[in-house]
Amino acid sequence: MHDHRNEPDQHLHAHLKGDAHHTHSFEGRSRHVLAWALGLTLSFAGVEVAAGFWSNSLALISDAGHMVTDAAALGLALLAQLIARRPPSPRHSFGFGRAEALAAFVNALAMLCVVGWISYEAVLRFHSPQAVQGGMVFVVAFIGLAINLVVAWVLSKDKDSVNTRAALVHVMGDLLGSVAAIVAGAVIYLTGWMQIDPLLSVLVSLLILKSTFGVLKDSYHFLMEGVPHQIDYLKVGADLEQVDGVLSVHDLHVWDMSPGQPALIGHVEIVELEHWPRVLRSIKVMLLEQHGIDHITLQPETGAMAGLHAGSAGSRQVG
Secondary structure (H helix, E strand, C coil), X not given: CCCHHHCHHHHHCCCXXXXXXXXXXXXXXXXXXXXXXXXXXXXXXXXXXXXHHHHCCHHHHHXXXXXXXXXXXXXXXHHHHHHHCCCCCXXXXXXXXXXXHHHHHHHHHHHHHHHHHHHHHHHHHHHCCCCCCHHHHHHHHHHHHHHHHHHHHHHCCCCCCHHHHHXXXXXXXXXXXXXXXXXXXXXXXXXXXXXHHHHHHHHHHHHHXXXXXXXXXXXXXXXXXXXXXXXXXXXXXXXXXXXXXXXXXXXXXXXXXXXXXXXXXXXXXECCHHHXXXXXXXXXXXXXXXXXXXEEEEEEECHHHHHHXXXXXXXXXXX
């Protein structure tokens, strides 16, 4: 006889007939997208950092800062992808899909710090303009723009990952920084107006903030197990109570176990427990067709059972 005790995580995480068809790991997602983007970004980050300080351009330094931050963001994103591919374990029964949202949240916070530093430096340079080598800024920023376009194109191939979207926000911000640096270099070289350098740096920082806050909002919502944006929680509850045989629904929770994989748990009051298999089949069809929810865990109760649960909860609250 085969001893299943040696494989506790395998049979406990198994999905049998009638279970949801989701997966807790991300074997289908390729890592080469982030790996290519990381390689391209690192190949130019050091060059742009050195050129930024050599030319004394805040616009180029901000672009270099974005490149360095991009490299860190892409590295975190790649690490998160590797972690998210791990299957569930006895200590992490839901798998590691949340690692992507966590990395996205950290990346967005890092971008806010970079934007704050650039804005601070820009204010100082408005009051005390510094000489900038416009020609070097123009050439280096133009090369950086080309590399950022390639990296953005590579990352755009993966549209399903919130973590890759966060990395793409970094790259788009860096692309804007390259454009600003090109303009600053050209203006300084042709006119000698040094204030264009910090001015464009602030403009780019403001444009980046909108995308960064969007990533922060989405990743925070996911980490806090909020109701998926595409699902109307109240409508789900109302539709459940319209299913034939259902009297009421309580203790209802809807959240994303991993990006794009909503789950639902709750208590359903029915007339007779022997009707539950038929009622459950109807509920599963309705939730999948009308709300796209496949992972469902519901506890059936009769009116007497529901009253007993409510009384127990009230006793615990009073005690």
